[in-house]
Amino acid sequence: MITTGMAGAYWALHYSSQYVEADELTFTYYALSGVIITSLFSNLASIYVAVKTVDAGMDFTKGLFHNYHNNNALSCFFGIYEMGFIILNLVWSTSISFTGYYMALAMYQRITRKADLERDDGIKYLVLGLEMAAGAWIAGLALGE
Numbered sequence: 001m002i003t004t005g006m007a008g009a010y011w012a013l014h015y016s017s018q019y020v021e022a023d024e025l026t027f028t029y030y031a032l033s034g035v036i037i038t039s040l041f042s043n044l045a046s047i048y049v050a051v052k053t054v055d056a057g058m059d060f061t062k063g064l065f066h067n068y069h070n071n072n073a074l075s076c077f078f079g080i081y082e083m084g085f086i087i088l089n090l091v092w093s094t095s096i097s098f099t100g101y102y103m104a105l106a107m108y109q110r111i112t113r114k115a116d117l118e119r120d121d122g123i124k125y126l127v128l129g130l131e132m133a134a135g136a137w138i139a140g141l142a143l144g145e
Contacts, residue, residue, distance in 0.1 A: 042100020
């Protein structure tokens with residue numbers, strides 16, 4: 001899974017380079033790469049958690065109702081309890097996706113307000129994007145497993 005994260009970071013840097021018209025890597029390129037990496041990795045974490053949650057709880061042959069419907073009334077509450085956690089995982093998945101988009105939008109608006117980015121600004125936004133991406137990715141891996 002770590003190689004997927006590294007490949008995603010390299011892909012995002014390469015993908016964002018076509019939107020920079022300069023012949024060399026400018027500080028705007030680094031800042032916009034941070035924006036793309038933030039939205040990319042928050043959505044990768046969201047997808048990972050959603051797929052793992054649905055895979056774990058919604059097996060049609062041995063799903064929640066199949067496991068609990070033949071036992072006593074208390075076992076039905078176990079099914080409701082598990083379904084509550086499935087819903088919470090899916091709510092987390094949706095919220096981390098929207099949060100990634102919101103943070104990327106906030107970074108993009110701050111970048112475009114400045115006419116010319118300095119070296120410190122470009123690196124600052126790239127590192128900020130990488131930090132938000134790493135936080136979302138690690139939380140998604142932990143929650144998905």
